[in-house]
Amino acid sequence: METLVVLAVIVAVDALCSFALEQYGSLSSVMWSEYRAAAGESIDTVVVGSSTAQRAFDPAVLDATLGTTTFSMATPAQPLDDSYTAAKQAIEDHHVRRVILGVDYESLSNENWAGSHVAFARAKMDGESLSQAVADYWKLLVSPAFFGRADSLCALFPWGYNHVKLDPGSVVANVRERLSGDSTLEAAAVVNGGWTYYGNGYGNYDNVIDYSLARKDTSVAIHGLDDFKETCLDQVASIARLCREHGVQLVVVVTPRPAFNVLVYGEKYPEQMALLQQVTEQEGATFVDANLLHAETYSPQDADFGDGEHLNRDGATRFSQAFAGVLQALDAGQDVGTLSYSYDNWDQYLASIHQISAVVSRLDVDGGGSATVTAQTYTGTDVQVEYRFLLVDKDGGTTVLQDWSSSDSCDVPRGSHGTVMVCARQVGSASDYERYCVQELPH
Amino acid sequence: MDLLSLSFVLFLAVSLAAYYLVGRICSRVQWLVLLAASLAFYCLVGRWQTLAYMLACAAVTWAAPLALARMDARCKEERAAAPDRAARRAVKAAWARRRRAVLVAALLACFGILAYLKYWNVLLYEVGLAASPTSLGLLLPLGISFYTFQSVSYVVDAYNGRFEPQGNFLKHLLFVSWFPQVIQGPINRYADLGPQLLEGHSAKGVPVRRSLLRFGYGALKKYAIANMLVGTIDKIFSNVTPDIPGSVVVFGILLYSAQQYGDFSGGIDMVEAASSLFGVDMAENFRRPYFSVSLADFWRRWHITLGTWMRDYVFFPFAVSRPMRALGARASRLGEHLGRTLPACVANLLVFLIVGLWHGAEPHYVAWGLYNGVVIALADLLAPAFRRANAALRVDTGSRAHRVLCVARTFLVVNVGWYFDRIYDFGDSLLCLRNTLTNFAPQQFFLWLAQVGVRDSDLKFMVFTAVACAFVFVVSLLQENDVDVDGHILRWNCVVRGLFYSAVLGLIVITSFLTQNAAGGFMYANF
Numbered sequence: 006m007e008t009l010v011v012l013a014v015i016v017a018v019d020a021l022c023s024f025a026l027e028q029y030g031s032l033s034s035v036m037w038s039e040y041r042a043a044a045g046e047s048i049d050t051v052v053v054g055s056s057t058a059q060r061a062f063d064p065a066v067l068d069a070t071l072g073t074t075t076f077s078m079a080t081p082a083q084p085l086d087d088s089y090t091a092a093k094q095a096i097e098d099h100h101v102r103r104v105i106l107g108v109d110y111e112s113l114s115n116e117n118w119a120g121s122h123v124a125f126a127r128a129k130m131d132g133e134s135l136s137q138a139v140a141d142y143w144k145l146l147v148s149p150a151f152f153g154r155a156d157s158l159c160a161l162f163p164w165g166y167n168h169v170k171l172d173p174g175s176v177v178a179n180v181r182e183r184l185s186g187d188s189t190l191e192a193a194a195v196v197n198g199g200w201t202y203y204g205n206g207y208g209n210y211d212n213v214i215d216y217s218l219a220r221k222d223t224s225v226a227i228h229g230l231d232d233f234k235e236t237c238l239d240q241v242a243s244i245a246r247l248c249r250e251h252g253v254q255l256v257v258v259v260t261p262r263p264a265f266n267v268l269v270y271g272e273k274y275p276e277q278m279a280l281l282q283q284v285t286e287q288e289g290a291t292f293v294d295a296n297l298l299h300a301e302t303y304s305p306q307d308a309d310f311g312d313g314e315h316l317n318r319d320g321a322t323r324f325s326q327a328f329a330g331v332l333q334a335l336d337a338g339q340d341v342g343t344l345s346y347s348y349d350n351w352d353q354y355l356a357s358i359h360q361i362s363a364v365v366s367r368l369d370v371d372g373g374g375s376a377t378v379t380a381q382t383y384t385g386t387d388v389q390v391e392y393r394f395l396l397v398d399k400d401g402g403t404t405v406l407q408d409w410s411s412s413d414s415c416d417v418p419r420g421s422h423g424t425v426m427v428c429a430r431q432v433g434s435a436s437d438y439e440r441y442c443v444q445e446l447p448h
Numbered sequence: 449m450d451l452l453s454l455s456f457v458l459f460l461a462v463s464l465a466a467y468y469l470v471g472r473i474c475s476r477v478q479w480l481v482l483l484a485a486s487l488a489f490y491c492l493v494g495r496w497q498t499l500a501y502m503l504a505c506a507a508v509t510w511a512a513p514l515a516l517a518r519m520d521a522r523c524k525e526e527r528a529a530a531p532d533r534a535a536r537r538a539v540k541a542a543w544a545r546r547r548r549a550v551l552v553a554a555l556l557a558c559f560g561i562l563a564y565l566k567y568w569n570v571l572l573y574e575v576g577l578a579a580s581p582t583s584l585g586l587l588l589p590l591g592i593s594f595y596t597f598q599s600v601s602y603v604v605d606a607y608n609g610r611f612e613p614q615g616n617f618l619k620h621l622l623f624v625s626w627f628p629q630v631i632q633g634p635i636n637r638y639a640d641l642g643p644q645l646l647e648g649h650s651a652k653g654v655p656v657r658r659s660l661l662r663f664g665y666g667a668l669k670k671y672a673i674a675n676m677l678v679g680t681i682d683k684i685f686s687n688v689t690p691d692i693p694g695s696v697v698v699f700g701i702l703l704y705s706a707q708q709y710g711d712f713s714g715g716i717d718m719v720e721a722a723s724s725l726f727g728v729d730m731a732e733n734f735r736r737p738y739f740s741v742s743l744a745d746f747w748r749r750w751h752i753t754l755g756t757w758m759r760d761y762v763f764f765p766f767a768v769s770r771p772m773r774a775l776g777a778r779a780s781r782l783g784e785h786l787g788r789t790l791p792a793c794v795a796n797l798l799v800f801l802i803v804g805l806w807h808g809a810e811p812h813y814v815a816w817g818l819y820n821g822v823v824i825a826l827a828d829l830l831a832p833a834f835r836r837a838n839a840a841l842r843v844d845t846g847s848r849a850h851r852v853l854c855v856a857r858t859f860l861v862v863n864v865g866w867y868f869d870r871i872y873d874f875g876d877s878l879l880c881l882r883n884t885l886t887n888f889a890p891q892q893f894f895l896w897l898a899q900v901g902v903r904d905s906d907l908k909f910m911v912f913t914a915v916a917c918a919f920v921f922v923v924s925l926l927q928e929n930d931v932d933v934d935g936h937i938l939r940w941n942c943v944v945r946g947l948f949y950s951a952v953l954g955l956i957v958i959t960s961f962l963t964q965n966a967a968g969g970f971m972y973a974n975f
Binding site: 007010011012013014015018019022118119120146147151152153154155156157158159162165166171447 | 449450452453454455456457671892895942943945946947949950953954956957958960961964
């Protein structure tokens, strides 16, 4: 009896914490609730994948060109095995005829993040019968990513995985939102400030990337640089097999990002992406790397990106229009491989970049306290770059440390305080800069 | 398979159910369930390909004592048949030589496998004959050091006639492979563990609630302390440069102090708890080591079973060996204290050299071992001087303040040792020590941490670790004062207990989430 009371208290506290801390109005729950709301409608195309896919494809734009009915089942940080689950559900429920799997480098190189698995599973459970919900969650706990790890037990406390910020303000706001009677969708708009829902599972932000912060925005800086994981490639192959077995067309799309965030991988990018292309095509699916599309098919503008990895709304509209053209070509039986540069001819891609995508800097301080700022630009192989280094003091006053020259490094005088602004432009340009970045100096 | 995982819980549940079910039917064969579970666990957690090494070790250490017993019997027969005393003495001496040969052969076989798998590649690398310390691709079996040391103790104890050797190979294999001990010890003795594994147990006598409490306490140490700190420590000591501030080094070493204790003692708590669910109590391996009053005391409280193994099988045999006795006799001419302690000091140096090598063949481990040996040896040698100084200064050595001072001093000495243990390059260890003393530079602390990739959030989340550390400190302090903390908690009102468990579980859940993909298994699983 005593043990039962102890267990009951633990379960009650768990439920209470879930109520208070578990994110109400997560984008996963928006997707699943909207998907269920569309149960009676015809859906013939679904988009699956992580946030890069979620923010790259506007179903309405695709449908307007192709005459299809598309629904986006992509959710933030969606692991590939959850993409499989989503695709399978759509095939079972709607007999879709096309699945678009949007991926980026990290979809295949990073370990699955248990938090997104939990968020996805919990959102899926929401509208299900108790037995189906329990079965779904049990499936998650015994899945290879969880079973042998602490997550398999800790996920019994889902608030630990899919929680709001652990500060009183966020917790109170979450509870208030739950109690307000707002729908998941309304709550999502409140919780994800700046996010707007446009229908068919698709929502996006309007923010525009600040290229001067590229150093922090590169995926390598955020996630590190690893090779693709065999398990991830196997999961892509599983999705492809699932589609093939059901007579569904699968298009694997590497979603667009600013050129600097492709160049930052160096030779790893063509080397690893070629593996993905090989796996995809071996399984009979179509592979498109949107970053390598010829300019006449798709040429993103600087303001199309919300950050280093995601398109914003305007960017997604432009990309979806271009991508609809790719799908039209595919439907017409054309080899879409001819629309883009190939990984075997990587130099051609590098030569096709005619602008400076970003400039980043590094500060080296030697034992004696001398500081040097070194700049690096991400640009095409044929672009000639020149740099200027300015010292910016606390009041915003600037002093030229080194005027325009091809030298990419500059010594900072001892005792300098503030920041160094590194400007970069193409040789022959008269502009103040094409890209710049700011280097903090030690206090 | 993590110890805190659904797979381990299911494995444990199935094993326990089978164990107690078989016990109801026939308690004499209950141990077979433990053996099956142990071998299954080894294949699931380790690499099944390395099972052969453990089987080989078990076979050698099973056969050698049986051979010794047979030799004893033959010796007895021959001595009985010998015509006179001289002949009897000759027979005894001849068989003693043969017995020693069997013992040495068994030890060479056991340590040979260990040395080859653990040290050969590192040795080749150190002398420039291998591309990396792992370039030969040798598979290091899970817990090889632990089962090797445990098996060797069995052989030596059998050689010394401490017990009748086990005739059943499978029963001996169970002693070697008992699954809770195979990850990271403790190093159990046959006389204590063997009978417990082989006798029948019923579920009624098992202290389930205490075991679960201990398992949770271990998980808290492992997840909320060790796993939370490992990433920051890595970032600090993977980026040692000549101008690394001493403040950052000290911070890193203090974190390592907590991480090491949380990882090792937390893991031990979890496996001790798992073992006790089967009614099998393994040897204790930690006794609140950071409350030690001297380095020697620390080593009697930290990794206790390794310390007692070294004491019984290296220290005593070496300290009382003929050359050491001779050394003691010569040294006693310079003073009685020196004559008595010098052999022990040399033996301590040897013991800690081996402890260092046991951790790895890299120079920094050797330096760490020798550092411990030298400090303990010097403390022994200078003990009369310390006593005289205390008397001259009228220090009350029995006072609480003196004890606190000794604990703080020992903590400092232990942490200096961690420099050599954790910083993987011996030169970097010395550099960090130097910078601790000459370039503390606290003003560069946050800037440096940011440069090596320690994010503000990493530091912010350490509040969870601080809470866990405070909890462990309070529990340890109470235990140090002989308070039965588990008993107290179990007597609490069940609602309060439920709330308390929820808080601890919450801490584990949050820290487990924060350290996903960052922390691997146990530090000592590779030993």
